[in-house]
Amino acid sequence: MARAHVLRRVAAVSVVFGAITVFAPPLVRHGAAQPTPIAGRTLRQVGTIDLPGPPGRRFDYLATDDERRQLFSAHLAAGLLYVIDLRSNAVVATVPDVPGVEGVAYIAEGRKVYTSNWYENKIGVVDLGQMKVVKKIPTEDKPDGIAYAAPFHKAYVSDERAKAVAVIDTREDRAITTLRFDSETGVPQYDHVARKVYVNLQDKNILAVVDPEKDSVVGRYPVAGCRGNHGMAIDPERRRAFLSCEGNDVLAVFNLETNKVVATLPMAKGADVVQFDPGLGRIYVACSSGAISVFQMDDPDRFHKVEDVRVPKKVHSLVVDVRTHRVYAPAEEEDGRPVAKMLVFEAVPGAGAGGK
Numbered sequence: 022m023a024r025a026h027v028l029r030r031v032a033a034v035s036v037v038f039g040a041i042t043v044f045a046p047p048l049v050r051h052g053a054a055q056p057t058p059i060a061g062r063t064l065r066q067v068g069t070i071d072l073p074g075p076p077g078r079r080f081d082y083l084a085t086d087d088e089r090r091q092l093f094s095a096h097l098a099a100g101l102l103y104v105i106d107l108r109s110n111a112v113v114a115t116v117p118d119v120p121g122v123e124g125v126a127y128i129a130e131g132r133k134v135y136t137s138n139w140y141e142n143k144i145g146v147v148d149l150g151q152m153k154v155v156k157k158i159p160t161e162d163k164p165d166g167i168a169y170a171a172p173f174h175k176a177y178v179s180d181e182r183a184k185a186v187a188v189i190d191t192r193e194d195r196a197i198t199t200l201r202f203d204s205e206t207g208v209p210q211y212d213h214v215a216r217k218v219y220v221n222l223q224d225k226n227i228l229a230v231v232d233p234e235k236d237s238v239v240g241r242y243p244v245a246g247c248r249g250n251h252g253m254a255i256d257p258e259r260r261r262a263f264l265s266c267e268g269n270d271v272l273a274v275f276n277l278e279t280n281k282v283v284a285t286l287p288m289a290k291g292a293d294v295v296q297f298d299p300g301l302g303r304i305y306v307a308c309s310s311g312a313i314s315v316f317q318m319d320d321p322d323r324f325h326k327v328e329d330v331r332v333p334k335k336v337h338s339l340v341v342d343v344r345t346h347r348v349y350a351p352a353e354e355e356d357g358r359p360v361a362k363m364l365v366f367e368a369v370p371g372a373g374a375g376g377k
Contacts, residue, residue, distance in 0.1 A: 059330065061331070063330065067366065072103055072112065077361075080097060081095040081125075087343070091127075092104075093127060094125070097123055100140070119154065123166075124164065124179075129169075135178070158189060161185060164178050168209035176189040177231070179209055186200040186206055197236075200231065204224035204227065207223040207250060212255055214260070219277075223250050228262065242275075247282070248266055248267075250267075260276060262277055263316075265288065267292055272285065272316060273285050289311070292307070293308070305348060313348070333352045347365060349363055350364045
């Protein structure tokens with residue numbers, strides 16, 4: 022992600038168990054007023070998970086292991102990676118030695134997590150059996166988003182400020198090549214249907230297409246009506262990409278077959294991470310101005326904005342659990358106070374469906 026933050030040393034903190042009322046008795050803070058749960062038409066807050074890192078520090082990307090029901094959360098400015106068990110609602114590990122961690126990707130082969138460590142310009146390899154960093158892979162300048170192309174045994178890491186994408190062999194945990202561009206690179210995504218990798222070229226408002234078999238760029242397409250396409254999610258089955266355009270605060274919906282924009286929709290300011298829930302046909306965008314912008318797919322060519330769900334400011338990231346339709350978003354403040362917690366939302370089915 023694009024904003025700068027100051028590196029501060031922090032100590033690893035012991036595991037803290039969270040409190041979601043649907044899973045466990047609420048965590049009682051005697052003498053402290055409890056915040057009103059967030060509620061919108063599409064999302065309602067069902068609890069929080071307290072995180073062990075220092076409060077008031079910037080968070081970044083999240084990823085999930087759907088099979089083992091784990092959530093991985095990057096605490097960028099604390100240099101920590103949290104591993105959360107989604108069945109027990111517990112932080113089961115806090116992994117240090119990931120300074121400035123931005124991108125996070127679960128790598129199924131070898132059961133590990135890759136982290137993009139901005140402050141040291143390296144990719145961390147976290148062994149989930151040991152819950153520690155076992156290797157670091159040098160990269161260039163500000164590694165950010167990560168796309169895992171499992172059939173090719175490769176990960177694609179956007180070296181944002183180097184105007185490049187590092188290609189990593191996920192079997193041997195080593196860099197095998199670097200793809201060069203004429204723009205800073207935003208979030209990449211792997212498309213398992215087309216077997217291609219898409220890369221946001223955010224300075225040029227272009228979506229680049231990479232063939233992972235040959236690691237060659239096979240297409241570059243303008244994203245009309247978009248300035249600063251950084252965040253991205255995709256719907257491979259319906260051949261759509263959803264791009265958050267930071268420069269003009271719109272969501273661009275891109276047809277991956279015709280390579281044309283089919284819709285642009287207004288977002289809240291400070292848009293960053295985009296997530297798609299295929300079961301509900303719903304797109305969520307984390308906006309640091311204090312909102313989650315929610316959009317609905319009526320059909321692959323018709324979309325509409327449903328609402329801006331008000332959340333604390335500086336929420337930059339979120340992730341969707343496609344099995345439960347829950348949405349997880351890390352927060353660094355609450356009612357103006359510094360905190361370190363994961364907000365947990367349930368989706369309201371049917372809300373916003375049917376168009377306007």
